[in-house]
Amino acid sequence: MTRWSPRGHHFIGSYGLPAVTVLLFLVFSVxxxxxxxxxxxxxxILSNQSIPALLALGATVPIATGKFDLSIGYGLGLAHVLVMRLIVDEGTPWPLACLAVVLGGTLVGVLNGVIVEFARIDSFIATLGTGSIMYAVTGWLTEGSRIVPGPDGLPASFTALYDSRFLGLPLPAFYVLAAVTALWVVLERLPFGRYLYVAGSNPRAAGIIGIPTHRYSVYAFAGSGLVVGFAGVLLAAQQQIGNPSVGLEYLLPAFVGALLGSTTIKPGRANAFGTLVAVSVLAVGLAGIGQLGAQFWATPLFNGGTLLMAVGLAGYAARRRLRTRGASDRHPPDDPPAPSASPAADSP
Incomplete structure (x- = not known):
């Protein structure tokens, strides 16, 4: 009986989700x-999904180290409110306000990493706690009300960060492409990325070979905070008001994208292009069911169901890798056939 080739399994696991994206687009097009x-x-689609895509990429970095940053939704809300507060209420030039928020997001990420690694608090609990604090700070800054620009509105050069187009496509799409490329280079082409993966897959082995796992975990959270800060700037340019209730609705799609992305392109580990593919699946699916007239509850249903599928597929991919590795250790590749014995060898 013919057995399914491991190469075939690998091909489906790596490129099945991109094929699903294309199939969904064709189905909705028909x-x-x-x-x-x-x-x-x-x-x-490219414009509306730019912020969820950036958040998913931000969540991908800690996931590479085996950690989770649940504060990204709260951080997004605080970042965009802080940008509006600095520009509208304090009169800060918008480039300086954006830079301050991005740096602030990075510092918050460092704080998350320090709490997780040196206070030895589980990343779920630690980032949920810091996220709640950020939500409180957001409420304190806004006093529970929206920050609305004056009659002159926001600077046109600031809103152009979101509204502009380049090569006929929305500019935010190129932000996402740049972030994907940068994350791919860091994770796949630099020693830094390999250290992150080793620290996430086997911390004890990483420590034995001299990788400072605690430090690299802090770096991962700092990278996540930096991306969240930039996403907050983009959200402020998009909405053009500071809304204290915005942010949490982006948390679930971000983790769906990051976890589902770990099942494709490089199955079994978080990776930049996998996250991009997963976000594309979500974007096409949500746009399609929205245009078909789905009810308001269809979006959280789709996100929640996809998250469960993502976690299940990620676990299956990890178990399959372990089984494949174990099978290869037990059954090494067949040796090439031995050459035929010469007649001289058979002679006495």
Missing amino acids: ALPDTFPTRDNVSS
Whole structure:
């Protein structure tokens, strides 16, 4: 009986999700030929999903080390409110306000990493606690009300961070592409990324070979905070008001993208292009069911179901890698056939 090739398993695991993305797009294009396969719809998807994509990339970095940053939704809300507060209420030039928020996000990430690694608090609990504190700070800054610009509005150069187009596509799409490329280089091409993966997969082995796992975990949380800070700047440019209740709704899609992304391209580990593919699946799926007239509860249902699928697939991929590795250790590749014995060897 013919056995399924491990190479075939690897191909499906690596590229099955991109194929699903293309299939979804084709299905919705057939179902909605007048609205879905249009340039305006594609531009809308790229623009609307830029912030969830950035957050998913931010969540990917700690996941590479085996940690989770649940504060990213709260951090997004605080970052965009702080940008608006600095520009509108304090009169800070917008480039300086954006830089301060991005640096502040990075420092918050460092704080998360220090709490997790040196206070030895589980990342779920630690980042949930710091996230709640950030939510309280957001409420304190806004006193529970929105920050609304004056009659002159926000500087046009600031809102252009989100509204502009480049090569006919929304500018935020290029932010996401740049972030994916940078994260791919860091994780796949630099020793820093390999150290993150080793620290996440086997901390004891990493410590034995001299990798400072605690330090690299702090670096990972700092990277997550930096991305969250930038996403908050982009959210402020998008909404053009400071809304203290915004942010938490981005948390679930970000983790769906990061966890589902670990099941594709590089199955079994968090990776930049996998996260991008996973976000694309979510973007196409949500846009399609929205245009089909789905009820408001369809979005959280889709996100929650996809998260469960992502966690299940991630666990399956990890178990399959272990089984494959164990099988290869027990059954090494067959030796090449021995050459035929020469007649001289058979002679007495």
